[in-house]
Amino acid sequence: MDEDLISDRLLGRVRRDFPDADVRRGILGALRILAVELEDSLQSTERLLTAVVVIAAGDVDHFRSAVRLARTDWRDLLMAGGLGDRDWPRTLDEMLGPARR
Template sequence: MVDVSERVRRRVRADFPHHVPQVTEALAGLTSDVFRGEPRDSIHVERIQVAALVLARGHLGELDEAISLGRTDWRDLLVAAGLADEGWQELVENELAVDPAPHAWIVPGRRRPKS
């Protein structure tokens, strides 16, 4: 079975922090028979998994619906998530972008004021 990439796993942790194993297993199952031989971090595999995450919007019930749609026809899933047309690569990259560190506003080498 195809697993999920670290980027997808990171997104799952953000969207479904209490259901990471369940969600990653569902996403891996969705793509296990698609693009056989592609590595789990292939942009083509990630695209389908991200489409399900986009439609789910952090809700397990919506994820189930997205997974069901993807199992019927993964191309319909891409259309529903807006990842079927030109420029989908950039959209996937944006969905999987790493959030800035919580303290990115602190300038290196600058001391914090004493309280």
């Protein structure tokens, strides 16, 4: 799968939240699969995946729950992850740091 599905700043967040390399590898693989599954939403991939990681808060069971939520209704995912409002780009920057331009 395409490595670019996960931005550098989201990768940094995943590294912080999931410090165990084996766990992190599984998290990243699941995020890549989810990104492909959610393509039809026409939403920012980074926004959707960040919502999953934020909800997980470093807990694998919470991560699995967030993935299930994403597959059920990505709009509910964004709301639960704090990225459902109009100012989501600012919130995303607060969660991950500024995007490289």
